[in-house]
Amino acid sequence: MKLKLSTLAAAAALTAAGLIPAAAQETVKFALCYDITKVYSFVTPQVAQAARDYATLLNTKGGIEGKQIEVIVQDHGNEPQRGIECYEKLKREGVMVFDFLSTPVSRAVLPRITKDGNIMMQSLAGRGDAVDGEVFKNVFPVGPTYWGQAANDVEYIKIKSGGSLKGKKIAFLYVDYPFGQEPIGILKTIAAKEGFDLQLFPYPLPGNDQASAWTQMRRFNPDWIISWSLANMHVIASREMKRNGIPIDKYIAVNWFNEVDIKNIGPDAAKGLKRGTNVAGGQGHPIFQEIIKEVYDKGKGAGDRKHLDDVYYNTGLAMYAIAFEGARLALKQGGWPLTPEKMKAGLESIKDFDANGLMAPMTVTAKDHGGGGKTRIEMWDGTKWVPETQWIAGFTDEVWKVVKEQSAEYAKQDAAK
Structure with missing residues (x-):
């Protein structure tokens, strides 16, 4: 034409x-x-x-x-x-x-x-x-999403715990601003369903001062620690774990944890540390x-x-x-x-x-813009990252229940504007 x-x-x-x-x-x-x-x-x-x-x-x-x-x-x-x-x-x-x-x-x-x-x-x-x-x-x-990642971390802990989380202690360590706060709702929802003891340990930006959070964490004595931290915040966390006598293999980092962080912690000192990831390295x-x-x-x-x-x-x-x-x-x-x-x-x-x-x-x-929300957990073995799981998506019903509740609230507020 x-x-x-x-x-x-x-x-x-x-x-x-x-x-x-x-x-x-x-x-x-x-x-x-x-x-x-x-x-x-x-x-x-x-x-x-x-x-x-x-x-x-x-x-x-x-x-x-x-x-x-x-x-x-x-x-x-x-x-x-x-x-x-x-x-x-x-x-x-x-x-x-x-x-x-x-x-x-x-x-x-x-x-x-x-x-x-x-x-x-x-x-x-x-x-x-x-x-x-x-x-x-x-x-x-x-x-x-951060909700899905957190749910997948708990799914991994459940697998490692033989299929039951009852009586387990899970600490959520996070930098206290929107990025760090994002998974709290879904973690509380899953804790209520699975019967584990969830305790929150925030620390302030820029993330250099985590001493108070780790002192309280030592008293809590968690079985696992899920961490929503960034870059050098992970390095500081590793030092605090050593200072407080908390084994580093309890630590599961959000996906924002890379090879630079490993180098700064020390490859041998980081052995056993885990992270959730969304890509192959x-x-x-x-x-x-x-x-x-x-x-x-x-x-x-x-x-x-x-x-x-x-x-x-x-x-x-x-x-x-x-x-x-x-x-x-x-x-x-x-x-x-x-x-x-x-x-x-x-x-x-x-x-x-x-x-x-x-x-x-x-x-x-058209209904699911997330694509399935799968991640896997990897462990640092001293020289490389080793997958601990296949690609998994845990607690999808609970995640979508919270998704629908909060998206409905957003839609309601948006319509009222």
Whole structure:
């Protein structure tokens, strides 16, 4: 079909006026409004680097359904207002898919995303109830939410306890702000069902002073410790465990625990420590090998090669394998141009996708934007991470019960505005 000259002229005029950004007509854009400089700077450079490297690899192969990928990275410093500013700026530039990798910023931008109908990728951050696609129609926390991760940690403890948690003592250690507080509700729900003794041990930002929490923990004498901490907070926790005579093999870290933390604790001192994870580590994965050969060996890498040895780089690859797959399905099903509605449909078409073994298989539907919420527990054996479980999703009924309760409350409050 040929377009009339008047139609082409009108489109050109709109593009010139900035109402239809020219680049938006040519590329598939993804906005990474990240905290590059403050709280999350221990992880965001690796994740952003992986996203850009994977985009470079795919672009050498023709992009996504023939369209080139553009990954835009901008710093918000974990400040909600700056996150909003990043969103508004890039929205005007034609971006429709956003990722904030920050619970406070994701929560702050959510009302605008909802109003505008754009897409928020929210893996490993943000509201746990956002997996409810019937309420949060444009939010995709594909991968394990903090609620799901915490539930899976308890499932692991139940397995190790012979199938019963009655009488067990589980401590929840967390940095006392939204990220750390996120799993509390689901942990209390599971504790009431399973009959274990749950005690909460918060400590304040920036996380350097954990002494009081660990002194109280020593008195509690837990069987297991689930920790929602970040970066050096884990290192400080390991020192406090030693000081208080608490064995490190009781410690199960959230996924934000990497090889740098192991080095800072000491590989031998960290032996027995555990973490929940959402991705396979190491550089053996086919995507990884292609990136090394086609991107880094040809001088096209987006950052330092040292980050390739970091599990957070793998995490970024997994996150953007999902996002790019959603865009591929969107364009395959709906054609060009890409719209938020098509992107939504594409993401909701993902089925049994694991990026060739990079992560647990994901199936996303209109009802479940989380993809199944599977993780596995790994243990540091002194030299490497050893899987303690297969990919598991525990207490899914309890998790979804809380999801539905809180998403219904959100929908009620949103309707009242």
